[in-house]
Amino acid sequence: MTLSFIQNMGGGSIIIFLLFGLVYGILWIYCLVDILRSDFKDSNMKIIWIVxxxxxxxxxxxxYLAMGKSTKITTYS
Structure with missing residues (x-):
């Protein structure tokens, strides 16, 4: 079933799905690294955001991108 779906999609659709997956993967890794490097107001927020x-x-x-900034400690240097 899945194999015939992929065969009938054509080359352009596969490229779009691959680009979407790549962008999503980069966004996911960025958010995870940002969580690990940030300090939060509540010590449990880091674990909650990772979950x-x-x-x-x-x-x-x-x-996380929409709501995570309000839970971080902002430091100005």
Whole structure:
């Protein structure tokens, strides 16, 4: 079933899916590294954000980018 779906998609669709996957992978890694390098107001927030990123695969990084900044400690140097 899946093999025939891929064969009928054509070359352009496969490239779009690969680009989407690459962009999503880069976004996921960026969010995970940002969480690990950041300090949060609550010490448990780092663990909570990691769990959100790992288990909410599609919307986890988007939720972190939208809401994560308000839970970080901002330091100005």
């Amino acid at each position: 959100v990123i790992l288990f909410a695969q599609l919307i986890g990084p988007l939720v």
